[in-house]
Every structure is written in C-alpha cells, then in structure tokens.
Amino acid sequence: MRFAAGTPVRVKRDFPELRGPCHIRTPHYLRGLDGVVERPLGAFPNPEDLAFARPAPRVPLYHVRFAQPGLFNEGAAGDTLLVEIFEHWLEPREDA
C-alpha cells in the first residue's frame, strides 16, 4: 500500500480507451484531477484484467475525496465526492 489516509494525490490523466479494447473503472470525469486519500480500502483483483478473464493481480484500492464543485465548475461550495480508485491510477502530488 503506497498511500496513507490524507495523502494528496492526482488521478492519472490517461485515456486507455484510445489504445483499444479495455475495461476501466476510473471515471473519465476524474482523469487528471486532484484529490486526497480518505482511506485505503484493501486490495482487490484488477478489474482491467478480470474483464478479459486474464490472471488478475491484486491492486490496492483507495477511497479518494474530491471537491465536488471542482469537477464540472458547478455545484455547492463545500460539497465533496468520494470514489474508489485503484493505486495504479494515482500519483502523488509533488506540489501539495
């Protein structure tokens, strides 16, 4: 497990959809956005492999919190979003 609760993280700005058939559980609207790890949720077989019946190594999963108005520039100040994101989709924020 790489990230403790409270770690500032960034969702990778990657679009594997452009590279061919895939199954991605990181919503498009979060790619490239900044959040904070709320808590680790354990490790689970990677759905990107399970979807193609490939051997699926376990990957740590995190609940990551985002500011809701920052997602689409609408919504109420102070509202938040919590999303399960796998570790390989997260990078530490050097600037934080």
Add this chain to the structure above:
Amino acid sequence: MAAPPGPESIALLERFVAALKAQGVVTEEEIAEQIARTDRASPEIGARMVARAWTDPAYRELLLRDGSAAAEQMGVSMAGAPPLGVLEDTDTLHHLVVCTLCSCYPRMVLGYPPHWYKSAAYRARAVRDPRGVLAEWGTVLPDGMELRVVDSTADYRWMVLPQRPAGTEGWDETRLASLVTRDALVGVTLPMVAERAAA
C-alpha cells in the same frame, strides 16, 4: 418506467437458455431457484440494519467497521458478495450513492436496484448537480450540511446510515425500521416522521 424488452431480445433469451440447457450448463430448476433467492433480498433488510444501529451502539460500531459482518448478523448470507461499506450521515454530512459507470448497488441488503438508479440521467447528474437531483425527490438539505456524493466504481457496495429523525424517542426497532425506505438508504431522501397527515 423501464420499457418492456423488444421481441428480438425475448427471442434471443429463449435461444440462449435453450443453448445453455443443451450444453448442460443450467437447468430450469436452477434458474427458478436463483430468481427466488434474488427475490428474497429487499430494502427491508437494510432498514432493519439501520434501525438496529440507531438503538444498539455496539451494532452501529460493527455496521460502520464491517458492513458485511453486520449483514451476516441479520441473517444475510454474504458469501461471494462484494464487501458492504456503510456511510455514516451526521449533523453536518449527508451521503448520496451513485454508480456512474454501471449500476453497482448493495443488492444483498437492498434487493434489485430501481430503474432510476440505473438510468442515464441519474448516473450523469448525481456527480454534476447532486443537489438538483435531490430536489427531484423534494429533498432539501439543511443549511451548512455538506453533501458527499459516493461514486461506486469498484469492489465495495455502499449503503447510507441516515440520521435517526427527531421525534422517535422510545420507538422500538420495528417502528424505526418502518421509517427507513430504499431511497433513504441510497441517500436521495431523509427518513422522516409523518407528523402531518394528509388533509
């Protein structure tokens, strides 16, 4: 409402089931048993869990720490099911659950998801305009309450533990459970005591 399936889909299902039976993969009895098993799960289970958490601090602690174990304690078999996570509402925080990518839903304790939960409109709007979505249920959060949208994207299934409404002091679990609807367990409504009977 969900539209009925088209004739092509009905025919495809018939051919598919016939093919599975011909290959010895499933039997009609297994299908009937599976439907019966799925039908047994309903929001009444989640409502009983919430009512118990409102009256039993030890159960509340278990529910928040290990939702699956708390469900098992209520007689729900969680074998093979995804882990159940429970989101605790407070005086200053309210949770709303959505699955923008498909329709992840805590079926073990809520039963089948309703049509609206699976609809494109709910999935698109709950993360973008969550207070507007709540308004469609007539739900308005008190001033100063943070709304936390939970996009259910991976291995957990999430249920909301709403706050116990005022005016329910001394109620037993059965009466409390009657206040907890499916929609409150998803977070689109708040449990309420019907103080004003319809005129």
Add this chain to the structure above:
Amino acid sequence: MQDDAPPPATHDLGGAPRFRCTPVEPDDAAPPDAFGKRVDALRQLLARKGLMSVDELRRGVEAIPEAEYHALGYYERWLRSISGIMVEKGVVPAEALKP
C-alpha cells in the same frame, strides 16, 4: 473535465452533458419484469459456476455501440453481453443464438 480530453466511452456517464436536463423519475418499483429476472438469474448462475465474472459482463455491456446502448433496456444489454461472452468462451455455439 478538461476541454481537450477525448470523449468518454458511452457507459462512462458521470457528468454527461447529454443528460443534464433529463429528469430522474423518482418513483419506481425495483423488481424487474420476468425477462429481467431471468437474465439477472442467468448472470448470477454463470458467475457462480465460474464461467464469467461481473467484470466480463461489464466489458460486454461497454462494447455495445452507443445508439444501441441507449435504445436497449438494462437487461437487454446484459443479455447481449452474457450471450456474447458465452459464445466467445465456447460455452455455447454461435449458431445456437442465430434466428
């Protein structure tokens, strides 16, 4: 969401502008019709027998072209997916599903 990002996949609906003004119909009984229950049961049985995962179900649903995705009902999408995956894995012959 960034302006220069490629468009999301059809199923990846969070924030989709197309549905911004579509109302959510709040009142709805949850249990599906007989067709839906049957498809739902098959999906669970095939998973319990180790023949397919829920992730494969999703991958199959996600492969449905956009126009059909929105035209088909929820369990019609599931049926497309699971029947296609059972053919792909050789569990049932492709000819058996043809009209």
